[in-house]
Amino acid sequence: MDKDASHQSTSQSQSGGETLDKSLLVVDDDRLFCDRLARAMAARGFIARTATNVSEALAAIETSPPAFAVIDLRLGDGSGLDVMRALKARRPDSRGVILTGYGAIATAVMAVKLGAFDYLAKPANADDVVAALMAGRLDTPAEHDPPMSADRVRWEHIQRIYEACERNVSETARQLNMHRRTLPRILAKRAPK
Incomplete structure (x- = not known):
């Protein structure tokens, strides 16, 4: 019964916007x-x-x-x-x-x-x-998001490869067939719209 009471008080406090x-x-x-x-x-x-x-x-x-x-x-x-x-x-x-x-x-x-x-x-x-x-986890996509631009799609692809290479600039540049000095300049820029 104590377990149920503590669970209930936690649930009530969370639904009220407060956590312990x-x-x-x-x-x-x-x-x-x-x-x-x-x-x-x-x-x-x-x-x-x-x-x-x-x-x-x-x-x-x-x-x-x-x-x-x-x-x-x-x-x-x-x-x-x-x-x-x-x-x-x-x-x-x-x-x-x-x-x-x-x-x-x-x-x-x-x-x-x-x-x-x-x-x-x-x-x-x-x-x-x-x-x-x-709020809960990110499991509902935002409504009315405009499609990504070609620049954004390219930038996203570079970021995906960079993360897959465990943030290794040399390996990422090699996989993208890109000069090693070009990649850090791209990574330092904000994401295109």
Whole structure:
């Protein structure tokens, strides 16, 4: 009976928009954005901590794995996907969102496979982040999405190969029959519309 009562109180609190553990880790290499988002999330009831690189994030996860995380995809010392992987290994019930200015379908698919609940393009405000953290998985496609441009399709293909090559620039360039110096310039650009 205690088990049912605790389950019921958890369900009620979740349906009311509250969870028992509102710990949150915000990981972004832009210190101003990271601090601003953490403050905005704290104002919405989360207990927010910040990290500005992969090593800080991994240390925070090891010390006290959060229930929620907002993780930038590209960090100065690595990939946000590595942070997501570590978080899910340490706390499988956590809910994470990958946040980036370099949106790509291949990376979004990888993020979801690693356990991310959503994938938001920058700039995303705190309300978007809360909605993503509190919603279900990405299993319903957005309605009325326009078809991708040829540039976007090419960019997505390059991103897919890059992820398949485990982010190895030389191997990706070889598989795409592209000069090795050209690929980093393409990867550094934002996704075409």
